[in-house]
Amino acid sequence: MNVPLLDLKPQLASLRPQILEAVTRVIDSTGYILGKEVNELEEKIARYSEAAYGVGVSSGTDALLASLMSLDIGPGDLVLTTPYTFFATMGTVLRVGAQPVFVDVEPDSLNMDPQRAAEALEADRKAGSRIKAMIPVHLYGQCADMQRIMDLSRTYEVPVIEDAAQAIGAEFPFEENGAVTWRRAGSMGLCGCFSFFPSKNLGGIGDGGMITTSDKAFADILKSNRNHGAEPKYYHSRVGGNFRLDPIQAAVLSIKLDYLENWHAGRRRNAASYRQLFEDAGLIGAPVTLPTEVYLRKAGAEQHNHHIYNQFVIHVPQRDALRQFLQEHSIGCEIYYPLCLHQQECLRSKTFKAQSFPVAEQAAANSLALPIFPELHHDQLAYVVETIKRFYHGG
Numbered sequence: 001m002n003v004p005l006l007d008l009k010p011q012l013a014s015l016r017p018q019i020l021e022a023v024t025r026v027i028d029s030t031g032y033i034l035g036k037e038v039n040e041l042e043e044k045i046a047r048y049s050e051a052a053y054g055v056g057v058s059s060g061t062d063a064l065l066a067s068l069m070s071l072d073i074g075p076g077d078l079v080l081t082t083p084y085t086f087f088a089t090m091g092t093v094l095r096v097g098a099q100p101v102f103v104d105v106e107p108d109s110l111n112m113d114p115q116r117a118a119e120a121l122e123a124d125r126k127a128g129s130r131i132k133a134m135i136p137v138h139l140y141g142q143c144a145d146m147q148r149i150m151d152l153s154r155t156y157e158v159p160v161i162e163d164a165a166q167a168i169g170a171e172f173p174f175e176e177n178g179a180v181t182w183r184r185a186g187s188m189g190l191c192g193c194f195s196f197f198p199s200k201n202l203g204g205i206g207d208g209g210m211i212t213t214s215d216k217a218f219a220d221i222l223k224s225n226r227n228h229g230a231e232p233k234y235y236h237s238r239v240g241g242n243f244r245l246d247p248i249q250a251a252v253l254s255i256k257l258d259y260l261e262n263w264h265a266g267r268r269r270n271a272a273s274y275r276q277l278f279e280d281a282g283l284i285g286a287p288v289t290l291p292t293e294v295y296l297r298k299a300g301a302e303q304h305n306h307h308i309y310n311q312f313v314i315h316v317p318q319r320d321a322l323r324q325f326l327q328e329h330s331i332g333c334e335i336y337y338p339l340c341l342h343q344q345e346c347l348r349s350k351t352f353k354a355q356s357f358p359v360a361e362q363a364a365a366n367s368l369a370l371p372i373f374p375e376l377h378h379d380q381l382a383y384v385v386e387t388i389k390r391f392y393h394g395g
Helices: 009-029 036-048 060-070 088-095 114-127 146-156 216-225 247-257 260-280 294-299 319-328 358-366 378-393
Strands: 053-057 078-081 099-102 131-135 161-163 171-176 179-184 191-195 209-213 312-315 367-370
Touching (some): 009 247, 036 053, 053 060, 060 209, 060 216, 078 088, 088 099, 114 131, 131 161, 146 171, 260 312
Parallel strands (some): 078 099
Antiparallel strands (some): 053 209, 171 179, 191 209, 312 367
């Protein structure tokens, strides 16, 4: 049996007529820069994410970059973030001339540990307050602990840029006066940064991204910065970049957005099936550690669909050997991520090389992502689990 890590063809087959019609409409319009399609998608994503404004940009990476630029973060500044995420989270900080400050992740969610963040912010305050932003990452489709992070934001007056590249539609429970209010990724910090890379739950037919915010002044700066800082045309009050979202991508994404909740439901269904199959196989705990849906317990709302499962990541011993075994049996899998950011070669400074983040490093050593896309069949999931069982127990 063949079980790919991701197969976009079933999704495309069902939407192909709509997508072709929308792409043809854009081509025939000869309006190829921003325009109606981008405006409509910005409004739809903002509404979906429970934010006031959306700013379409060229990629999730450029969403982070434009957000940092719009906060005037640059040389001499520090940005607090996690060492366990995709490179762009750190790369954009370096590109504006700032330096990252890493804090370890929580062992259950693998998202930024708020206690470690508090310690770093307090140390920075005593050293002169050079941390100018925080970038928590909503890893794998589950939000970081945004209530505690936003408390830190207010206490230390440091704005929050949510890296929500993997988490469109994910939610976090805010508790106040005994009541729980679920809030969407991209609506909690100053802004949220989304990626529409094709492998995402909401993926385009190329690169694309979006920034959401409820701060109108900040949204205006973002719109200026995505177009070389021009305001009006040919008059540049700031140095921006070419970060515009392509209208063809916007047209395709507008179509797909209408199906996103169903795709989330399919991924959650597959995650639940995996849990049951691993339990039935006697693999949970030893050797397989399953991802933790942290905030269901916190909010006491066990049926609330807060996690969108952009990835389904297990933690296992002999990870590299298991990966090879699965690939030999036609099962797609991937490592997210084999190196922490402070271990990357581009950070040659001894300061970074000497740092240690044990939880993140352990996750990098034993994590493995399994196929989770919504069109998978139950027998494919069962084959994945049975093959993992064979690797560890033979038969």
